[in-house]
Amino acid sequence: MPRRIKVLQLQPDYNVKAHDFADLAEQIVKALPGERYEVVAAFLRGKPQPGEPVSRAARSVYFEFADKQLKGLRLRAMWQLYQFCRAEQFDVVICNRFKPVNMMLQLNRWLKIPLCIGISHGFGEYDRFYRRRQARRLIDTAWRFVGVSPAVKQYLLDCACGFTEHNTVAITNAIDIEQAAALQHSREDARRLLGLDPNARLVGALGRLVPVKGHTYLLQAFAKLKDIYPQAQLAIIGKGREESRLLAEVERLGLGGRVHLLGFRENALQYVRAFDIWTMPSLAEGLGLALLEGMSGHLPVIASNVPAMLPLIEGAGGIAVPPADVDALSQALNSYLQLSDEQLQAKGEQAYAYLCANHDIETFRQQYRQLIDESLSQASASQ
Template sequence: MSGKKIKVLHAITRLDRGGSAENTLLTVAQANMDRYEVSLVTGPTEGERSPTEALARTRGVHMAAAPHLVRNVSPFADLRAVWELWRLMRQGRFDIVHTHTSKAGLLGRLAARLAGVPIVIHTPHGHVFYGYFGPMVTRLFVWLERWAAGFSQRVISLTEKGAQDHVDFAIAAREKFVVIHSGINFSPFDPDGPSPQAVRAELGIPAEGMVFGTLGRLTAIKGQEDLIEAFAAVRERVDNAWLLLVGDGEEREALIAQAERLGVMDRMVLAGWRQDVYAVLAAMDIFALPSLNEGMGKALVEAMYARLPCVATRVGGVAELLADDVGLLVDASSPRELGAALSQLAGDAERRQQMGEAGRRRAADYSVEKMVAKIEALYEEVLAEKGLGR
């Protein structure tokens, strides 16, 4: 192996509090800096930024900006973004460009092709083939993904289901896809942090309450609207039931209005984003993931690691996580089924404990160290195929 470091550029649209940004930041922050020179380019981020960005900077990741790389479709901005990315790639003379999420994946891979980057790898972090857009826009995205996959050496899926979805939509042949689970940084999960009782007291939840909770951006695709509707029914069946929503987003006011309309606002707490994730999860009794679409479900793994029994929708790779009775699965967009499952678990303390222990054991396989090792093994495989890096 030569002394020259392999230059890797990661590209993602934004560094918000979502799972995709967290996954990307952990990938760059935990990289083998003796082997790789790592850079990360992003577009502008609105709202609260991921706290893991500071770790990436501390680790020596080179940060760059593409001001026109935005999430919404805008032909003028998108062309400017391709030019910004192309210029960065030409100047940086990168060996590998690794793009993340749909928009940065399309524009970044086009720019990498135009810049003559020898290796292009893409991680979609899920997909937009259902749950996001209408039929016409979805067909356009499918076509664009097929086109971009043609000049990608590998596509990383977070789950087997995600890889199969891409194959079913004829994005590329199965051999182009590699499954690498999203890694979770478990080090902040401090068992010596605030007690569940202290967190509940801070949030105004009684110690004896039965707390149903979720964690994630307050946005339509995450399905909190269905959870609130389900909770309205659960409250009629479960004594002293409470609903705890951890996170923030554009649907916050709409969710408050819904809770007020259904008469459950007095039992719903919106905690916003929290740094003490483990402590807040430990204050819950049952975790719910009501998403309409998911890549893998980072918040679900965190809840499992916190020994919470989980109820989640049967979307993306969630079924793989909760297989073998590790949790309960329900159909997406089915508040009645979700409510029934939550009520069932609320009435069965022994099953909650069994699920919590089984979930903890499974979650341990999703560490950030294992994820980074697999990604870098993939880099080395593709470098060898191209006759580079030795």
């Protein structure tokens, strides 16, 4: 029986969820069957508390580095990671986000792991000159890079620092549609659990309350329509440092009782069917996973036309608007709010059909298996 391929998946933080419908790292673990691959999950920071879920990988390792140990030269952390990898003799290391990629770029000069895969989840990771210079110096034939959308892949290529058409691919994030559907409450139950009006025409959004998510522009756009559509309400699931400012904006715009900041909700996807219209007014996104989550609930979508999301919006038959453009966002909301329930539902079914055809989780898994197998074959042939 041939030796199993030994894979390390390295992540910056412990963040494993009980439900992995949209967890890229756990879906990669599921993509690698145990009879062919031995997968180890490692986390630079954090560890699960009693009762919290663990990775589905065969084994999990928690380095529990302090924040200060992962800044600057990171000598102690680098030495521990080097010793670990040298002892384990991995065939593949998959690095999620910049810090693990950066550390392995340096360490693989000595480790000589045959295949290293760096996954970029968004823009800006290589904007700094010294990061581009380091990447240009350290990227070699062992490396492959994944952008979570075609736009992120193009960002990497445009950095001109070692990312090429040969070593860089786009594997678009996906969600486990079947698992997502099983989690979702009915429209009536979701509204009851959230404490929302069962009869309102409800606009929804999901995301951290931070400036880049653009919620303040959504509030302003909704305020322009509040008198035209007295039955319309807006609800946002998420928490963050912008909460107090958004609450003040709700008060300033006279939206008390019409806007609901619902805070953090565990497995927020379960509530998606509470809404009639799904919005994502972000100023920037790597992919916009919440957009896919809205589509999984059979909802019509309105979102910013940033490069990572525009193809998704157009494919789903949604409305794309310029970021931070209150008038355009208000017009888009008006376009959907004036539709009948049946017309809105038809728009939602169009979005769901697009999701099933283009962001199926099995396609995502196949693409990662193919990337690993083909890259290892190329590495073996070149030896």
